[in-house]
Amino acid sequence: DGGITQSPKYLFRKEGQNVTLSCEQNLNHDAMYWYRQDPGQGLRLIYYSQIVNDFQKGDIAEGYSVSREKKESFPLTVTSAQKNPTAFYLCASSPWTGRTEAFFGQGTRLTVV
Amino acid sequence: GQNIDQPTEMTATEGAIVQINCTYQTSGFNGLFWYQQHAGEAPTFLSYNVLDGLEEKGRFSSFLSRSKGYSYLLLKELQMKDSASYLCAVMEPGAGSYQLTFGKGTKLSVIP
Secondary structure, three states: OOOEEEEOOEEEEOOOOOEEEEEEEOOOOOEEEEEEEOOOOOEEEEEEEEEOOEEEEOOOOOOEEEOOOEOOEOOEEEOOOOOOOOEEEEEEEEOOOOOOOOEEOOOEEEEEO | OEEEEOOOEEEEEOOOOEEEEEEEEEOOOOOEEEEEEOOOOOOEEEEEEOOOEEEEEOOEEEEEEOOOOEEEEEEOOOOHHHOEEEEEEEEEEOOOOEEEEEOOOEEEEEEO
């Protein structure tokens, strides 16, 4: 079945450690996005990518990094520079044209302990 | 950049109709989306508007006025399972790319 997969679903990290969140899609979508959601809040854009080996910063990119070495994969690294990393992280993908909906993965809930 | 505004919370009665408004200010526009999100889950797609007018899909309808920077989502025959957050999102074209920006969402509570 086609879809977008995020792993792990729950992740715990010690302060000062980097952690990488996985996002894989087999929908043959060109565009991929990473969002952060805090309790009771909307989705804020961290990074997005339209093609392989190219990505752009969103509204809250500081403390995060991404790579897009393959069309299917768009991992997000939460670095130690991110001062408040505890949040719900959502990955999405959409076709290049932008005229159809974005499909979301099930999310990763990151908690810093 | 984008500025997308929605009411924070709304309450409506089971069986009734509710309208959730969204206003946006953007330098470019490539469509407006509505998503539903239940607590702790990923958003799911409800509707897409790129031209002015009303799009109907079962109990859900969405309206767009590009000149006014305004959209609404209309939910009819409300059911308890419609209690969720409703997110308005705008696709903005950029330099060879598209940015999908969300509003903060409207939390809808359906009461008996």
